[in-house]
Amino acid sequence: xxxxxxxxxxxxxxxxxxxxxxxxxxxxxxxxxxxxxxxxxxxxxxxxxxxxxxxxxxxxxxxxxxxxxxxxxxxxxxxxxxxxxxxxxxxxxxxxxxxxxxxxxxxxxxxxxxxxxxxxxxxxxxxxxxxxxxxxxxxxxxxxxxxxxxxxxxxxxxxxxxxxxxxxxxxxxxxxxxxxxxxxxxxxxxxxxxxxxxxxxxxxxxxxxxxxxxxxxxxxxxxxxxxx
Amino acid sequence: xxxxxxxxxxxxxxxxxxxxxxxxxxxxxxxxxxxxxxxxxxxxxxxxxxxxxxxxxxxxxxxxxxxxxxxxxxxxxxxxxxxxxxxxxxxxxxxxxxxxxxxxxxxxxxxxxxxxxxxxxxxxxxxxxxxxxxxxxxxxxxxxxxxxxxxxxxxxxxxxxxxxxxxxxxxxxxxxxxxxxxxxxxxxxxxxxxxxxxxxxxxxxxxxxxxxxxxxxxxxxxxxxxxxxxxxxxxxxxxxxxxxxxxxxxxxxxxxxxxxxxxxxxxxxxxxxxxxxxxxxxxxxxxxxxxxxxxxxxxxxxxxxxxxxxxxxxxxxxxxxxxxxxxxxxxxxxxxxxxxxxxxxxxxxxxxxxxxxxxxxxxxxxxxxxxxxxxxx
Numbered sequence: 001x002x003x004x005x006x007x008x009x010x011x012x013x014x015x016x017x018x019x020x021x022x023x024x025x026x027x028x029x030x031x032x033x034x035x036x037x038x039x040x041x042x043x044x045x046x047x048x049x050x051x052x053x054x055x056x057x058x059x060x061x062x063x064x065x066x067x068x069x070x071x072x073x074x075x076x077x078x079x080x081x082x083x084x085x086x087x088x089x090x091x092x093x094x095x096x097x098x099x100x101x102x103x104x105x106x107x108x109x110x111x112x113x114x115x116x117x118x119x120x121x122x123x124x125x126x127x128x129x130x131x132x133x134x135x136x137x138x139x140x141x142x143x144x145x146x147x148x149x150x151x152x153x154x155x156x157x158x159x160x161x162x163x164x165x166x167x168x169x170x171x172x173x174x175x176x177x178x179x180x181x182x183x184x185x186x187x188x189x190x191x192x193x194x195x196x197x198x199x200x201x202x203x204x205x206x207x208x209x210x211x212x213x214x215x216x217x218x219x220x221x222x223x224x225x226x227x228x
Numbered sequence: 229x230x231x232x233x234x235x236x237x238x239x240x241x242x243x244x245x246x247x248x249x250x251x252x253x254x255x256x257x258x259x260x261x262x263x264x265x266x267x268x269x270x271x272x273x274x275x276x277x278x279x280x281x282x283x284x285x286x287x288x289x290x291x292x293x294x295x296x297x298x299x300x301x302x303x304x305x306x307x308x309x310x311x312x313x314x315x316x317x318x319x320x321x322x323x324x325x326x327x328x329x330x331x332x333x334x335x336x337x338x339x340x341x342x343x344x345x346x347x348x349x350x351x352x353x354x355x356x357x358x359x360x361x362x363x364x365x366x367x368x369x370x371x372x373x374x375x376x377x378x379x380x381x382x383x384x385x386x387x388x389x390x391x392x393x394x395x396x397x398x399x400x401x402x403x404x405x406x407x408x409x410x411x412x413x414x415x416x417x418x419x420x421x422x423x424x425x426x427x428x429x430x431x432x433x434x435x436x437x438x439x440x441x442x443x444x445x446x447x448x449x450x451x452x453x454x455x456x457x458x459x460x461x462x463x464x465x466x467x468x469x470x471x472x473x474x475x476x477x478x479x480x481x482x483x484x485x486x487x488x489x490x491x492x493x494x495x496x497x498x499x500x501x502x503x504x505x506x507x508x509x510x511x512x513x514x515x516x517x518x519x520x521x522x523x524x525x526x527x528x529x530x531x532x533x534x535x536x537x538x539x540x541x542x543x544x545x546x547x548x549x550x551x552x553x554x555x556x557x558x559x560x561x562x563x564x565x566x567x568x569x570x571x572x573x574x575x576x577x578x579x580x581x582x583x584x585x586x587x588x589x590x591x592x593x594x595x596x597x598x599x600x601x602x603x604x605x
Binding site: 178 | 457461465470471473474475476479482483497499501506534535536538540542547549551552553586588593594596598600
């Protein structure tokens with residue numbers, strides 16, 4: 001049975017690299033290069049026009065970066081299969097490429113065999129983020145980042161006085177005690193005692209903790225008030 | 229005949245002196261009108277005119293007094309000299325600051341003014357501006373000639389503040405140059421100590437490989453090349469956070485904080501609220517650099533056990549806050565003039581974006597740095 005031809009779109013702003021990649025893939029009978037793009041906007045336009053099976057996209061491109069372009073593309077065509085290319089790699093890159101919906105990330109200096117492997121894997125709907133990020137390792141990484149990102153300060157069910165709420169909201173805006181005092185026509189010492197009382201009620205100790213809580217509190221407060 | 233003549237003469241006289249003579253009437257009315265004019269002029273117009281002249285004189289006098297008062301009250305020195313260079317008038321601040329009194333000869337005081345030039349200046353009603361240093365104070369002097377009064381006025385403005393800023397700017401520029409050199413030196417060192425040494429190893433491996441072909445040797449060289457590449461990547465990353473360009477502000481800051489936490493052991497967190505889109509490259513780099521500087525200060529100087537980075541946007545204001553629980557700044561350090569260039573640099577950068585930079589510190593209770601800039605909605 002004849003293998004299905006995999007159609008490919010290559011997007012990279014460096015012409016030499018793009019041409020090199022294309023000439024590398026041209027030798028393979030199972031691959032057919034449908035087109036090339038030299039920036040993010042071009043990528044979206046060419047994808048809509050050519051509907052390739054797999055997109056190989058550089059991350060750093062003018063107009064729209066690879067990540068932005070793919071994120072836009074996937075919001076309309078969630079089935080688009082994209083492999084990102086980058087000079088740099090590492091946990092941050094893997095996670096953020098995964099986050100926008102990319103199925104793979106490969107370093108620009110990988111050997112041809114690995115590139116072919118990656119294209120085949122992604123064409124078949126699997127993920128490929130390099131040999132260091134296979135299976136469980138990838139899942140663990142994603143879990144860790146998601147946990148960090150969704151880490152929320154728990155809004156405790158604490159009764160605050162009206163003035164304490166005002167103080168918390170202003171702390172969230174980056175105001176110092178003196179600034180808040182000026183705003184509320186109170187002395188700096190009064191504000192400091194409000195801060196101390198808030199810290200005590202929340203069982204918090206440090207300034208960074210209070211600020212973090214205040215920001216989450218302000219978000220929550222805004223949400224609640226807009227619902228009313 | 230004579231009788232007739234007599235009769236005619238007396239008749240003529242009678243007509244001449246009677247009220248029916250129009251000439252007599254005209255004469256009479258003319259005299260009356262002239263008299264009326266005379267009296268109006270004498271008792272109404274003349275006093276009014278005199279009063280007006282008086283008022284005008286008083287007004288001029290008042291005006292002159294006001295002008296003199298202005299010059300007198302001017303906190304900057306004002307000096308009036310004649311064409312011979314003799315001081316006619318000077319205000320209090322000129323005598324206080326420049327020790328000038330009326331009668332002094334200006335050329336003795338300020339050698340920059342030449343007698344011939346002064347005469348030309350007065351004759352041409354022109355103006356001459358020059359700098360002047362006196363008792364360690366920098367002045368900008370405007371000398372204005374007045375040909376109708378045959379005088380010249382000197383207005384001196386204290387520009388020491390500007391001069392000091394200029395000096396500060398020069399220091400800052402020197403510091404930047406120094407930093408640039410340091411950075412070059414550091415890169416050169418890293419390339420020399422790391423990369424070149426590693427490359428020597430690779431070269432030795434390749435030489436060996438030319439003599440004996442072995443898989444182990446190939447693997448070793450390959451892994452050495454990988455190390456060099458990794459090292460180069462690290463150097464490049466330090467030079468320019470490519471992650472900022474490629475992934476955006478939040479991932480770049482996250483990565484920065486993770487690295488700091490890993491290397492310093494200080495507990496830290498970062499939170500970004502209300503920004504889920506890419507900002508302009510300039511704004512992203514601004515926030516990255518300010519936060520990088522602030523976090524590196526925390527690691528180096530604060531002795532903190534905890535720090536937090538918060539980036540928020542409400543309406544058209546974007547605000548970065550970096551807070552720690554370290555030793556804070558001493559009271560004497562809180563003003564920018566006494567603190568390091570790092571803080572000045574952050575402040576300048578923020579103000580360059582039309583923003584506001586604030587420091588809030590209580591000794592031993594940590595430091596909060598806030599940089600806020602307007603961004604388009």
